Amino acid sequence: MEISGIISAILIGIIIGVLGRLAVPGRQRIGILWTIAVGIVAAFIGSGVAAAFGVADTKGIDWIEWLIQIGLAALGVAALDRSKVRR
Template sequence: MSFLWAIIAGLIIGLIARAVLPGRQDIPIWLTIILGVLGALIGNVIATALGVRDTGGIDWIRHIVQIAAAAGLIAVVTPLWAKRVRR
């Protein structure tokens, strides 16, 4: 069941990250999900390294770091995907 939650979280984080970035990102939804999941994992590592603790409520700082990590991944991968598709 945790695998399903990781996909759902990756989709949400990836879509928010795409919305934060300016311009259009021509990548498929499956790649958005994968980059969202990777961004969530990287964001968790960074948040833990920064000393962000789990709280009883919503972990806003952790989620912001996750979205930023996913946005960074999407910003790097989108031009690479565009070059791959043009060939």
């Protein structure tokens, strides 16, 4: 992966994290930096999952890849919020 791909993955990860947080109902007790970190990780993992299923490189916008990434970010935000509540 080139440096431009990594930078774009980070920027997309920020967007993915925010959308994933919006997808989780209720109030989350995690900060914005945790949300961004979860989004970046979800973007990288979601790209790998989409590539494994063969839906990563389509014409136009890769909606299925975005949905996978947002779903993973929502799971990550919910899991992190749940672990913060237990402490």
